[in-house]
Amino acid sequence: MRILLVGAGGVGSAFAAIAARRSFPEAVVVTDYDGDRARATAEAVGDARFTSAGSVDAGDADAVAALLAEHRCDVLMNAVDPRFVMPLFRAALAGGATYVDMAMSLSRPHPENPYAETGVKLGDEQFAMAGEWEAAGQLALVGMGVEPGLSDVFARYAADHLFSSIDELGVRDGANLEVAGYDFAPSFSIWTTIEECLNPPVVYEAGRGFFTTPPFSEPEVFDFPEGIGPVECVNVEHEEVLLMPRWVDAGRVTFKYGLGTEFIDVLKALHKVGLDRTDPVTVKGVQVSPRDVVAACLPDPARLGDRMSGKTCAGLWVTGTGTDGGPRQVYLYHVVDNEWSMREYGHQAVVWQTAVNPVVALELLAEGTWSGSGVLGPEAFDAVPFLELLTAYGSPWGMREGG
């Protein structure tokens, strides 16, 4: 397998570090809008299979397709922010490559009724092209990070092995990470976090379909495992709600993120002032996107690993009827301790946890354990080999009976 890795930020660099320990990649060619960053990421791995193709504009599908051809890559691994999903998705289709991403094409709110009805949903633009991928016999494996990604694998596992019928698939994400020396330092891309949290959250209910709510709705305190403890979680827009109902029967699908009160207050304030906007404003004759300015004011989360401490938890809370016919609830989860990921890989917990999952998925595709064509989410595949291989990577998952 020859992989074109587009994006050498936090997640892209962690992807490279993890993939370098596996034998399945024949080549990983790293590119980024910042050519120096791409070269640094390839060099940091210290493995001749990893090279750099320098700078590329991820929004230029033709340029990316040309790189696929030039480097004879059969996989395009998308590790840039979700603004660039569609050009990269098109580049892979045009270039005859398998496509993998960790976030899906962006939503647009309902024009009249944004906090009740969906408009263009996450991934709609990608699924609209599913026929072309099927016709070409090519696979686009979408939403294959940790959330979406591992959470979707958990949904498949719960449906196949734990439940006879599912009332709710509730993704619950929480952490107790702290960053020393900073008053405020998000542990993940602020651009993506704003996108997820300020868009109207989407919920799925059987019989009702997809609907939206105001941001930060349905607050709930969820008790996270392995010492993280209770964190207030709220609904946010996330791919799992759109992906899971396509392949798994459930009465309800939700995604709640343990943002914490302080973070929610900051996001609300940014929204009030209009600093979450992506369309440019004119500042003394210069055009800038306010959301890019917010990102520029904050430290790069990928570089904070050595100041971070604590654990991050991704997981799926499933309620319903167990295979024995009685009521059951479980929480399927994956915890990464920052101290471990920094020591083992030199990458902070959140980006490492995001990056390990597409490496596992690509290994399953490379060895033929997973195969398919069209536009497929992680829950379209058998969960067991994925969870076994993830454990073999040294990063086991867990299950808490009782939710």
Place this chain on the structure above:
Amino acid sequence: MRILLVGAGGVGSAFAAIAARRSFPEAVVVTDYDGDRARATAEAVGDARFTSAGSVDAGDADAVAALLAEHRCDVLMNAVDPRFVMPLFRAALAGGATYVDMAMSLSRPHPENPYAETGVKLGDEQFAMAGEWEAAGQLALVGMGVEPGLSDVFARYAADHLFSSIDELGVRDGANLEVAGYDFAPSFSIWTTIEECLNPPVVYEAGRGFFTTPPFSEPEVFDFPEGIGPVECVNVEHEEVLLMPRWVDAGRVTFKYGLGTEFIDVLKALHKVGLDRTDPVTVKGVQVSPRDVVAACLPDPARLGDRMSGKTCAGLWVTGTGTDGGPRQVYLYHVVDNEWSMREYGHQAVVWQTAVNPVVALELLAEGTWSGSGVLGPEAFDAVPFLELLTAYGSPWGMREGG
């Protein structure tokens, strides 16, 4: 009197509209960094005494001094943001003109102990040049808006006519203004509001001198008159605390601003993210000041008047021993109803209330009722003619016995 008005934003435009109703200005020459805005402000007045000198850089003292000479102006009226105090102050001294401003030279926090000790204080740079103004026989009337300005006039009035000794001079500013159609729309310059509110607040105590606290300290609910009602106020950095002790004896001087919880939360969030910073950040190759981006995201407060409703109150709470020897407390205040200021002048309440006071002061200087040389605050002059003339302008002040 021939006035060079530097700044044709909200306050500058309101200044022009108010001054146009008085006979004392022989000429008002309007200039701004935006020449079109200067021309529009002069033309909007509809009075041949008001003309425009087009565009000028308020940071270029030589260019401003040249305009004073070219237009034979004997007064420089500073109506731009406080970053430009020092070049305009120097331009007026060089150009032989009387100088008037509504905010003073900026502070810099104490390098080691910012939330306990003062560093460079508001106005320090101006007062350091007082000898030059005295030697030239020229007057710089500093802090002559509403706060500082009218609040300082109230302090002089209280000391001369209401109290035999003063325990505390406590400026208290509050409003019940609302802006229809906006989630969040400050009624005054956000640049200045951030500067006032996020700098360490300064407090004066006799015997102890000036000291600072963390932002938003000593919250207190103050009951504002004329239907505004109770508003939570917190300490902010403001010129009155530095000006009043120079001319009025008091045990303590404070400034508390009725920001409201929502506004305080937004300011805290901007600070957490670093968006209050004025030094530029690099955003995709472009340099911008984050605080300028915040301002660019928000509507121009000067243009919100027709969507605003409610009243704004500036005032001074004085406690101590009355002239009869018994304990006394009073609140001396000035309320402007937005509906009135829009109907009468076409300018919203907050900018109108700021702008009326320097017009009154200039009329007193023009007629010789007030006179002096050096760098003087409003409390250096007799308060009675000021308060009488303000009332004659149709905008009376009030006094509430009992505080």
